[in-house]
Amino acid sequence: MGSSRTSRRWAGSGLVALTVLVTAGCATMPDSGSPEPVDPPSGADQGVQVRVIPVPPRDGQSPRQVLQNFLDASIADEHDYQTAREYLTPEAVKTWQPDTGAVILAATNPDASSGDGDPDHATVVLQSQQIATLDAKRTYRARPEPHYSASFTLINVAKDTGKDPKDAATKAQWRITDLPPVLILNQTNFRNAYQQADRYFFTLPDPSLPPGSxxxxxxxxxxxxxxxxxxxxxxxxxxxxxAEGPSDWLKPAVRSAFDGTDSVGNVSTDTSGAVRVQVNGANFQANESQCGQLAAQLYFTLVSLNGPGSIDKVTLTGEHGTCYLGSAQAKTLSWAPGSLTSAANGGGVPYGRNAATGQLIRLDSNAAVAGVLGSANLPVTLRPAGGQLGPFAVRRDGQKAAVVSADGKGLYEAPLDDSAKQLGAALVTSQAPSPGQGLSTPSWDGFGGLWVVDRDPANPQVWLIRGNNSRVAVPVDLPTGLTVDSIRISSDGTRAALLLLDPVTKTRSLQIGLVVRVSGVQSAAAIIDLRAIAPQLSDVTSVSWADPDTLLALGKENGGVQQLHYVPTDGSGSATDTALQAVDGMTVVAASEDRADQVLADSKEQDPKDGDTIYQLAGSAPPTWRSYNHSGAVLPAYPG
Structure with a gap:
């Protein structure tokens, strides 16, 4: 769940936040006057964050100092930004709406001010590199821009300052009269002042499937x-x-049980982890199922915020009726987050292919699977050819697998038992001239849908194959000039991690697209609104889902070496990501959506005679790579 990912990332960035804030003096060290007290970190923030004490305006500060102190005060621990508003004129207070959004910059150091000859008017320009934005629904989006500029207009509101310039400067009271309407802060202060959480919504029914399927x-x-x-x-x-509803990006793919309610009251939590919330406009006596769904959404949202084990029970009180959801019950819900992952469906074991024979094997036992795909007499189309071995994917319940032929031209599916004695016809065929341009590694969603990319330059296409082996083309809203090189679908089927190939530079970027299900004959789904979530990576070789809201990417930065990066699906880890060193020659990274499973990787050794080696990531602080000791196995992958 999201909490594990959030805790991991904060632990890696907290020391930096503490050091930068204290040494630079941004918000905790006033630039003039007596030192202000700073409360020591406590609770969840111990050793990680610092509390920000705002400094009110003082006479005699320059326009640049006033702006800097305003920026610092705006990220202080005040509910209504009271101190920050003291730096604004009454007119500016009405236009500044910090809760409607934010711009996150690399730095917030105002440039020198200009008064244009008027001693009581000044303009201060803030210039920096933009990192991201936060919208009114609190949704983060990576928006790297090299040049961001914002102008602030200030006026001197002091009266009777006298004619002596020195006396006037000492009594000056500069206030901001014109400014951007949103909050502006640097990435260090953003990490200090804000905490990430996941709110949860239900997947929409698939209108293209028959009811009951x-x-x-x-x-x-x-x-x-x-x-x-x-x-x-x-x-x-x-x-x-x-209660306000999903982000604009996710909205087309989900629904909320809160729809139709008015609002929620404040969350009350006692020392035992019991939560109480008032839901206005809800009648739980008339709709008990709605109450259970509301409680599930709220329970998992608060757990993502506070961590596993933090919530014992959630009690909802409507205008009529009350219901509750306990932690034990929450874990057994069929709609719980991650309930469609391989681990939740008995398939959380890694698989690979025998490099010499092509047999599909379980890496936990190093034994060939049952059925045609594990046969020593594998069909010729799936056997290694010319040093090539086609990729594969095991269905999330571990009952079936899909394998691409060695020449990249055919996708085949077979059960992992003895019910099928021979390989059936190809589900998808490609006319690509070479294996590297043929079919990509397939990917299964949690509903049994099989996804694959045909990289044929003459006819590129994303395909979805469903339970009755019907094949439908899936349109993708691609950026100009890029093509889909591979796809990894989330277990809930709402999001697709895509590696997009730039045919000019031959590099691959990581983007995430929203999967919307549609009814009709031509297509059952579409991938829309693609977003770059790892802009710091210039080339990504492999990607895998690490949990329902995080990806594990194998890639490199400009001029850098290949590394592993945990990438949140909103791109918020790009500025503070702590990368893990990769082994030379790594081509494939494999993770499941359960953090308890080992991370595996495939590396092509520098000496071709040694073949490939599978490594596992073991230990902590920092983890290290160790040989997995499965002789002859290549292409490690978890179901999905």
Whole structure:
């Protein structure tokens, strides 16, 4: 779940935040006057974050100092930004709306001010590199721009300053009268002031499937990452954000049980982890099922905020009726987050292919699977040819697998038992001239849908094959000039991690697209609104889902070496990502959506005679690569 990912990333960046804030003196060290007290970190922030004490305006500060202090005060631990508003004129107070969005910059150091000859008017320009934005729904989006510029107009509101320039400067009272309407802060202060959480929404039914078929009406909770202010009642803020509905990006693929309710009250939590929330406009006596769904959405949202084991029970009180959801019951819900992952469906074991024979094997036992794909007499089309071995994917329940032929031209499916004695016809065929341009590694969603990319330059296409082996083309809303090189679908089927190939530079970028299900004959799904979530990586070789809201990418930065990066689906880890060193020659990374499973990788050794080696990531602080000791195995992969 999201909490594990959030805790991991904060642990890696906290020391930096503490050091930078204290040494630079941004918000905790005033640039003039007596030192202000700083409360020591406590609780979840111990050794990680610092509390920001705002400094009110003082006479005699320059326009640049006033702006800097305003920026610092705006990220202080005040619910209503009271101190920051003291730096604004009454007119500016009305136009500044910090809760409607934010711009996150690399730095917030105002340039020198200019008065244009008027001693009582000044303009201060803030210029920096833009990192990201936060919208009114608290949704983070990576938006790297090399040049961001914002102008602030200030006026001197002091009266009777006298004619002596020195006396006038000492009594000057500069206030901001014109400024951008949103919050502006640097990435260090953003990490200090904000905390990430996942709010959860239900997948929509698939209108293209017959009622009662797998995936037609089954729902599962999907994470929708948000950022809330860390020390300003984050639980109540997260609950309110949940009731407001999903992000604009995720909205076309999900629904909320909160639809039709008015609002939620503040979250009340006692020392035992019991949560109480008032839901206005809800009649739980008339609709008990709605109450259970509301409680599930809220329970998993608060757990993502506070960590596993933090919530014992959630009690919802409507205008009529009350219901509750306990932690034990929450874990058994069919729609719980991650309930469609391989681990939740008995398939959380890694697989590989025998490099010499092509047999599909279980890496936990190094034994060939049952059925035609594990046969010593593998069909010729799936055997290694010319040093090539086609990729594969095991269905998330471990009952079937799909394998691409060595020449990249055919996709075949077979059960992992003895029910099928021979390989059937290809589900998809490619006319690509070479294996590297043929079919990509396939990927299964949690509803049994099989996804694969045909990289044929003459006819590139993403295909979806469903339970009755019907094949439908899936349109992708691609950026100009790029093509889809591979796809990894989330277990809930709402998001697709795509590696996009630039045919000019031959590099691959990582983007995430929203999967919307549609009814009709021509297509059952479409991938829309692609977003770059790892802009710091210039080339990505392999990607795998690490949990329902995080990807594990094998890639490199400009001029850098290949490394492993945990990438949140909203791109919020790009600025503070702590990369893991990769082994030379790594081509494939394999993770499951359960963090308890080992991360595996395939490396092509520098000496071709040694073949490939599978490594596992073991240990901590920092983890290291160790040989997995499965002789002859290549292409490690978890189901999915």
């Amino acid at each position: 797998p995936g037609a009406d089954q729902s599962v909770l999907v994470p929708d990452p948000i950022f809330v202010r860390r020390r300003i009642d984050p639980a109540s803020t997260a609950a309110a954000a949940l």
